[in-house]
Amino acid sequence: MSFFGSFFGGATKKKAGSIDSALDMVTYAASLASNPDAIDPMLDRVRAISAGLSPGQVLSTEDTQTLFDVYLHIETYLTTKEALRTFTAQDLRTQFTPELRQQLEAYTNNTKGV
Protein backbone atom coordinates (compact mmCIF):
# COMPACT_ATOMS: atom_id res chain seq x y z
CA MET A 1 0.00 0.00 0.00
CA SER A 2 1.27 3.54 -0.79
CA PHE A 3 2.24 5.92 2.02
CA PHE A 4 -0.89 7.97 1.28
CA GLY A 5 -3.13 4.90 1.33
CA SER A 6 -1.53 3.60 4.48
CA PHE A 7 -1.65 6.99 6.28
CA PHE A 8 -5.29 7.74 5.45
CA GLY A 9 -6.48 4.13 5.62
CA GLY A 10 -8.63 3.18 8.57
CA ALA A 11 -10.48 0.04 9.52
CA THR A 12 -11.98 -1.78 6.54
CA LYS A 13 -15.72 -1.16 6.70
CA LYS A 14 -17.79 -4.34 6.45
CA LYS A 15 -21.52 -4.59 5.83
CA ALA A 16 -23.61 -5.17 8.95
CA GLY A 17 -24.04 -8.89 9.55
CA SER A 18 -21.11 -9.92 7.37
CA ILE A 19 -18.40 -10.84 9.91
CA ASP A 20 -18.31 -14.61 9.82
CA SER A 21 -15.16 -15.73 11.64
CA ALA A 22 -14.16 -15.56 15.29
CA LEU A 23 -10.83 -14.03 14.32
CA ASP A 24 -12.48 -11.19 12.30
CA MET A 25 -14.89 -10.67 15.18
CA VAL A 26 -12.06 -10.00 17.62
CA THR A 27 -10.14 -7.81 15.12
CA TYR A 28 -13.30 -5.78 14.48
CA ALA A 29 -14.04 -5.25 18.18
CA ALA A 30 -10.41 -4.34 18.89
CA SER A 31 -10.47 -1.67 16.14
CA LEU A 32 -13.27 0.17 17.98
CA ALA A 33 -11.23 0.82 21.12
CA SER A 34 -10.05 4.44 21.17
CA ASN A 35 -7.17 3.47 23.47
CA PRO A 36 -5.78 0.20 22.10
CA ASP A 37 -3.25 -0.03 24.96
CA ALA A 38 -6.13 -0.74 27.32
CA ILE A 39 -7.04 -3.95 25.48
CA ASP A 40 -3.59 -4.91 24.24
CA PRO A 41 -2.91 -7.55 26.91
CA MET A 42 -6.19 -9.26 25.95
CA LEU A 43 -4.90 -9.63 22.39
CA ASP A 44 -1.82 -11.72 23.26
CA ARG A 45 -3.86 -14.93 23.00
CA VAL A 46 -5.18 -13.79 19.59
CA ARG A 47 -1.65 -13.16 18.34
CA ALA A 48 -0.59 -16.63 19.44
CA ILE A 49 -3.49 -18.20 17.52
CA SER A 50 -3.03 -16.19 14.31
CA ALA A 51 0.75 -16.80 14.36
CA GLY A 52 0.14 -20.55 14.39
CA LEU A 53 -2.39 -20.54 11.53
CA SER A 54 -1.35 -21.54 8.00
CA PRO A 55 -3.15 -19.87 5.06
CA GLY A 56 -6.62 -21.36 4.61
CA GLN A 57 -6.43 -23.37 7.84
CA VAL A 58 -9.72 -23.65 9.72
CA LEU A 59 -9.73 -22.65 13.40
CA SER A 60 -9.88 -25.49 15.89
CA THR A 61 -12.79 -25.60 18.37
CA GLU A 62 -10.37 -24.73 21.16
CA ASP A 63 -9.01 -21.70 19.29
CA THR A 64 -12.53 -20.52 18.42
CA GLN A 65 -13.52 -20.72 22.08
CA THR A 66 -10.40 -18.78 23.10
CA LEU A 67 -11.34 -16.09 20.54
CA PHE A 68 -14.91 -15.94 21.84
CA ASP A 69 -13.51 -15.46 25.34
CA VAL A 70 -11.23 -12.64 24.16
CA TYR A 71 -14.12 -11.07 22.26
CA LEU A 72 -16.32 -11.08 25.36
CA HIS A 73 -13.57 -9.33 27.35
CA ILE A 74 -13.23 -6.65 24.66
CA GLU A 75 -17.01 -6.32 24.44
CA THR A 76 -17.17 -5.76 28.21
CA TYR A 77 -14.41 -3.15 27.91
CA LEU A 78 -16.21 -1.34 25.06
CA THR A 79 -19.59 -1.34 26.79
CA THR A 80 -18.31 -0.25 30.20
CA LYS A 81 -14.95 1.51 29.99
CA GLU A 82 -14.54 2.94 26.48
CA ALA A 83 -13.72 6.64 26.87
CA LEU A 84 -15.14 8.17 23.69
CA ARG A 85 -18.54 6.68 23.04
CA THR A 86 -21.24 4.38 24.29
CA PHE A 87 -21.51 0.92 22.76
CA THR A 88 -24.09 -1.76 23.41
CA ALA A 89 -23.39 -5.47 23.07
CA GLN A 90 -26.39 -5.72 20.76
CA ASP A 91 -25.04 -3.05 18.36
CA LEU A 92 -21.67 -4.77 18.24
CA ARG A 93 -23.15 -8.19 17.61
CA THR A 94 -25.33 -7.04 14.69
CA GLN A 95 -22.12 -6.93 12.68
CA PHE A 96 -21.78 -10.73 12.86
CA THR A 97 -23.51 -13.34 10.73
CA PRO A 98 -26.47 -15.06 12.47
CA GLU A 99 -24.43 -18.30 12.65
CA LEU A 100 -21.50 -16.61 14.38
CA ARG A 101 -23.87 -14.83 16.77
CA GLN A 102 -25.51 -18.13 17.60
CA GLN A 103 -22.12 -19.77 18.30
CA LEU A 104 -21.10 -16.85 20.51
CA GLU A 105 -24.36 -17.00 22.46
CA ALA A 106 -24.01 -20.77 22.90
CA TYR A 107 -20.46 -20.23 24.18
CA THR A 108 -21.69 -17.51 26.57
CA ASN A 109 -24.45 -19.76 27.93
CA ASN A 110 -22.02 -22.67 28.40
CA THR A 111 -19.47 -20.60 30.27
CA LYS A 112 -22.20 -19.09 32.48
CA GLY A 113 -23.06 -22.60 33.61
CA VAL A 114 -19.45 -23.39 34.56
Added chain:
Amino acid sequence: MKLAKKIVIGAVLTMALLVVGGFIVPLPDATNNFSFKLDLAVTTTLAVAYSASAVLFLVSLRLYKAQMRHAFITLSIGVLLTAISIIQIPILTVLSLTNSFWTASGLEGIPFVLSVVFIYAGVRAFARLVGTHTVLTKVGATLAVITALSLVSTLLPHAQATSSEQQIDTVNAIVVWLGLVALASALIVLQIKQRIGAHYANAMAWLFAALMGSVLAILASLVSTLVSGDDIALVTTLINVATLAIGVMYMRAGYAFTETEDL
Protein backbone atom coordinates in the same frame (compact mmCIF):
# COMPACT_ATOMS: atom_id res chain seq x y z
CA MET B 1 -29.63 10.60 2.65
CA LYS B 2 -27.48 11.02 5.73
CA LEU B 3 -27.37 14.47 7.37
CA ALA B 4 -23.57 14.65 6.95
CA LYS B 5 -23.88 14.09 3.19
CA LYS B 6 -26.56 16.80 2.96
CA ILE B 7 -24.27 19.23 4.81
CA VAL B 8 -21.36 18.48 2.45
CA ILE B 9 -23.52 18.84 -0.69
CA GLY B 10 -25.06 22.06 0.68
CA ALA B 11 -21.63 23.47 1.49
CA VAL B 12 -20.18 22.59 -1.92
CA LEU B 13 -23.16 24.20 -3.72
CA THR B 14 -22.88 27.32 -1.55
CA MET B 15 -19.13 27.48 -2.23
CA ALA B 16 -19.76 27.24 -5.99
CA LEU B 17 -22.36 30.03 -5.79
CA LEU B 18 -19.99 32.22 -3.77
CA VAL B 19 -17.17 31.79 -6.30
CA VAL B 20 -19.51 33.01 -9.07
CA GLY B 21 -21.18 35.60 -6.80
CA GLY B 22 -17.85 37.03 -5.68
CA PHE B 23 -17.21 38.16 -9.26
CA ILE B 24 -20.66 39.52 -10.15
CA VAL B 25 -21.70 41.22 -6.93
CA PRO B 26 -21.65 45.05 -7.23
CA LEU B 27 -18.91 46.54 -5.04
CA PRO B 28 -17.76 50.07 -4.12
CA ASP B 29 -15.33 51.51 -6.69
CA ALA B 30 -12.28 51.19 -4.43
CA THR B 31 -12.72 47.43 -4.25
CA ASN B 32 -14.12 46.83 -7.71
CA ASN B 33 -11.07 45.09 -9.18
CA PHE B 34 -10.21 41.50 -10.11
CA SER B 35 -7.73 40.96 -7.27
CA PHE B 36 -10.22 41.98 -4.56
CA LYS B 37 -13.08 40.02 -6.16
CA LEU B 38 -10.86 36.94 -6.26
CA ASP B 39 -10.00 37.47 -2.57
CA LEU B 40 -13.67 37.92 -1.74
CA ALA B 41 -14.68 34.75 -3.62
CA VAL B 42 -11.88 32.72 -2.02
CA THR B 43 -12.33 33.96 1.55
CA THR B 44 -16.13 33.58 1.58
CA THR B 45 -15.79 30.09 0.07
CA LEU B 46 -13.17 29.19 2.64
CA ALA B 47 -15.35 30.50 5.47
CA VAL B 48 -18.21 28.28 4.28
CA ALA B 49 -15.86 25.25 4.17
CA TYR B 50 -14.66 25.91 7.74
CA SER B 51 -18.22 26.54 9.00
CA ALA B 52 -19.48 23.34 7.34
CA SER B 53 -16.65 21.34 8.90
CA ALA B 54 -17.45 22.81 12.33
CA VAL B 55 -21.06 21.66 11.87
CA LEU B 56 -19.88 18.22 10.68
CA PHE B 57 -17.77 17.81 13.85
CA LEU B 58 -20.97 18.41 15.84
CA VAL B 59 -23.22 16.05 13.87
CA SER B 60 -22.19 12.87 15.71
CA LEU B 61 -22.12 14.44 19.19
CA ARG B 62 -25.06 12.42 20.51
CA LEU B 63 -23.01 9.22 20.19
CA TYR B 64 -20.18 10.44 22.34
CA LYS B 65 -19.65 10.64 26.07
CA ALA B 66 -19.69 14.01 27.87
CA GLN B 67 -15.91 14.60 27.87
CA MET B 68 -15.64 13.74 24.19
CA ARG B 69 -18.54 16.06 23.41
CA HIS B 70 -16.71 18.82 25.28
CA ALA B 71 -13.53 18.20 23.21
CA PHE B 72 -15.50 18.22 19.94
CA ILE B 73 -17.44 21.38 20.80
CA THR B 74 -14.18 23.17 21.69
CA LEU B 75 -12.60 22.03 18.41
CA SER B 76 -15.68 23.15 16.46
CA ILE B 77 -15.63 26.60 18.09
CA GLY B 78 -11.96 26.90 17.02
CA VAL B 79 -12.79 25.96 13.42
CA LEU B 80 -15.75 28.38 13.37
CA LEU B 81 -13.52 31.17 14.72
CA THR B 82 -11.12 30.44 11.86
CA ALA B 83 -14.02 31.06 9.46
CA ILE B 84 -14.82 34.37 11.22
CA SER B 85 -11.13 35.39 11.15
CA ILE B 86 -10.93 34.81 7.42
CA ILE B 87 -14.23 36.44 6.45
CA GLN B 88 -13.71 39.61 8.52
CA ILE B 89 -10.93 40.94 6.27
CA PRO B 90 -12.94 41.35 3.00
CA ILE B 91 -15.96 42.54 4.99
CA LEU B 92 -13.88 45.29 6.64
CA THR B 93 -12.50 46.22 3.21
CA VAL B 94 -15.93 46.39 1.53
CA LEU B 95 -17.27 48.49 4.41
CA SER B 96 -14.21 50.80 4.19
CA LEU B 97 -13.27 49.93 7.78
CA THR B 98 -9.63 49.08 7.13
CA ASN B 99 -8.59 52.13 9.15
CA SER B 100 -11.14 51.57 11.91
CA PHE B 101 -10.19 51.08 15.57
CA TRP B 102 -10.75 47.29 15.21
CA THR B 103 -8.09 47.08 12.50
CA ALA B 104 -5.69 49.80 13.63
CA SER B 105 -5.48 48.50 17.19
CA GLY B 106 -4.77 44.96 16.05
CA LEU B 107 -8.07 43.64 17.46
CA GLU B 108 -8.69 41.90 14.13
CA GLY B 109 -6.00 39.44 15.22
CA ILE B 110 -8.07 38.28 18.21
CA PRO B 111 -10.30 35.80 16.28
CA PHE B 112 -7.13 34.26 14.73
CA VAL B 113 -5.52 33.86 18.18
CA LEU B 114 -8.72 32.48 19.73
CA SER B 115 -9.23 30.04 16.85
CA VAL B 116 -5.85 28.32 17.32
CA VAL B 117 -6.26 28.38 21.13
CA PHE B 118 -9.67 26.65 20.90
CA ILE B 119 -8.40 24.12 18.36
CA TYR B 120 -5.39 23.36 20.61
CA ALA B 121 -7.67 23.03 23.66
CA GLY B 122 -10.05 20.68 21.79
CA VAL B 123 -7.25 18.52 20.46
CA ARG B 124 -5.56 18.41 23.88
CA ALA B 125 -8.81 17.33 25.58
CA PHE B 126 -9.20 14.61 22.95
CA ALA B 127 -5.60 13.45 23.53
CA ARG B 128 -6.08 13.18 27.28
CA LEU B 129 -9.28 11.17 26.77
CA VAL B 130 -7.54 8.54 24.67
CA GLY B 131 -4.51 8.39 26.96
CA THR B 132 -2.07 10.35 24.75
CA HIS B 133 0.13 12.32 27.13
CA THR B 134 3.06 14.17 25.56
CA VAL B 135 5.02 17.31 26.33
CA LEU B 136 2.75 19.11 23.83
CA THR B 137 -0.34 18.44 25.97
CA LYS B 138 1.31 20.28 28.90
CA VAL B 139 -0.24 23.73 28.40
CA GLY B 140 2.20 25.78 30.51
CA ALA B 141 5.40 24.34 29.03
CA THR B 142 4.11 24.35 25.45
CA LEU B 143 2.82 27.92 25.51
CA ALA B 144 5.95 29.17 27.30
CA VAL B 145 8.24 27.69 24.61
CA ILE B 146 5.98 28.92 21.80
CA THR B 147 5.83 32.45 23.24
CA ALA B 148 9.62 32.51 23.70
CA LEU B 149 10.16 31.39 20.08
CA SER B 150 7.67 34.04 18.88
CA LEU B 151 9.64 36.74 20.71
CA VAL B 152 12.89 35.46 19.19
CA SER B 153 11.25 35.65 15.73
CA THR B 154 11.18 39.47 16.04
CA LEU B 155 14.94 39.31 15.39
CA LEU B 156 14.38 37.80 11.94
CA PRO B 157 15.60 40.04 9.12
CA HIS B 158 12.88 41.27 6.77
CA ALA B 159 12.40 43.30 3.61
CA GLN B 160 11.85 47.08 3.67
CA ALA B 161 8.23 47.98 4.36
CA THR B 162 6.06 51.06 4.75
CA SER B 163 4.93 49.92 8.24
CA SER B 164 7.11 50.71 11.26
CA GLU B 165 9.68 48.21 12.54
CA GLN B 166 7.65 47.69 15.70
CA GLN B 167 4.46 46.94 13.75
CA ILE B 168 6.21 44.42 11.50
CA ASP B 169 7.89 42.68 14.46
CA THR B 170 4.58 42.49 16.35
CA VAL B 171 2.68 41.06 13.38
CA ASN B 172 5.47 38.55 12.67
CA ALA B 173 5.60 37.44 16.32
CA ILE B 174 1.82 36.87 16.32
CA VAL B 175 2.00 34.96 13.03
CA VAL B 176 4.81 32.75 14.41
CA TRP B 177 2.80 32.19 17.61
CA LEU B 178 -0.29 31.17 15.58
CA GLY B 179 1.78 28.83 13.41
CA LEU B 180 3.49 27.16 16.37
CA VAL B 181 0.23 26.61 18.29
CA ALA B 182 -1.29 25.13 15.10
CA LEU B 183 1.84 22.96 14.71
CA ALA B 184 1.56 21.75 18.32
CA SER B 185 -2.11 20.82 17.66
CA ALA B 186 -1.15 19.00 14.45
CA LEU B 187 1.60 17.02 16.20
CA ILE B 188 -0.77 16.03 19.04
CA VAL B 189 -3.28 14.83 16.43
CA LEU B 190 -0.51 12.82 14.73
CA GLN B 191 0.36 11.20 18.05
CA ILE B 192 -3.31 10.39 18.70
CA LYS B 193 -3.56 8.96 15.18
CA GLN B 194 -0.63 6.65 15.84
CA ARG B 195 -2.22 5.30 19.03
CA ILE B 196 -5.97 5.37 18.43
CA GLY B 197 -8.02 2.37 17.25
CA ALA B 198 -8.30 1.77 13.51
CA HIS B 199 -11.97 2.87 13.57
CA TYR B 200 -10.89 6.52 14.11
CA ALA B 201 -7.57 6.50 12.22
CA ASN B 202 -8.90 7.91 8.94
CA ALA B 203 -10.65 10.85 10.65
CA MET B 204 -7.50 11.65 12.64
CA ALA B 205 -5.39 11.48 9.45
CA TRP B 206 -7.60 14.08 7.74
CA LEU B 207 -7.59 16.33 10.81
CA PHE B 208 -3.78 16.12 10.87
CA ALA B 209 -3.63 16.96 7.14
CA ALA B 210 -5.92 19.98 7.63
CA LEU B 211 -3.92 21.29 10.60
CA MET B 212 -0.60 20.81 8.80
CA GLY B 213 -2.09 22.64 5.82
CA SER B 214 -2.91 25.56 8.14
CA VAL B 215 0.66 25.51 9.49
CA LEU B 216 2.05 25.63 5.94
CA ALA B 217 -0.30 28.49 4.98
CA ILE B 218 0.81 30.48 8.04
CA LEU B 219 4.47 29.72 7.25
CA ALA B 220 3.99 30.85 3.63
CA SER B 221 2.40 34.06 4.87
CA LEU B 222 5.33 34.70 7.24
CA VAL B 223 7.97 34.00 4.60
CA SER B 224 6.24 36.28 2.09
CA THR B 225 6.13 39.10 4.67
CA LEU B 226 9.81 38.64 5.49
CA VAL B 227 10.84 38.54 1.83
CA SER B 228 8.46 41.09 0.30
CA GLY B 229 7.67 43.45 3.18
CA ASP B 230 4.05 44.54 3.47
CA ASP B 231 3.34 44.65 -0.28
CA ILE B 232 2.02 41.09 -0.36
CA ALA B 233 -1.47 41.43 -1.85
CA LEU B 234 -0.72 39.01 -4.70
CA VAL B 235 1.01 36.51 -2.41
CA THR B 236 -1.91 36.71 0.04
CA THR B 237 -4.32 35.94 -2.79
CA LEU B 238 -2.22 32.94 -3.88
CA ILE B 239 -2.03 31.66 -0.30
CA ASN B 240 -5.80 32.08 0.06
CA VAL B 241 -6.40 30.10 -3.13
CA ALA B 242 -4.09 27.35 -1.81
CA THR B 243 -5.88 27.37 1.54
CA LEU B 244 -9.11 26.35 -0.23
CA ALA B 245 -7.58 22.87 -0.17
CA ILE B 246 -7.23 23.20 3.62
CA GLY B 247 -10.92 24.12 3.92
CA VAL B 248 -11.78 20.99 1.92
CA MET B 249 -9.48 18.91 4.18
CA TYR B 250 -11.26 20.23 7.29
CA MET B 251 -14.58 19.27 5.71
CA ARG B 252 -13.19 15.82 4.90
CA ALA B 253 -12.03 15.46 8.51
CA GLY B 254 -15.47 16.47 9.80
CA TYR B 255 -17.12 14.03 7.40
CA ALA B 256 -14.72 11.25 8.41
CA PHE B 257 -15.73 11.76 12.05
CA THR B 258 -19.39 11.36 11.08
CA GLU B 259 -18.42 8.06 9.40
CA THR B 260 -17.19 6.73 12.77
CA GLU B 261 -20.89 6.71 13.71
CA ASP B 262 -21.31 3.53 11.66
CA LEU B 263 -20.07 0.44 13.46
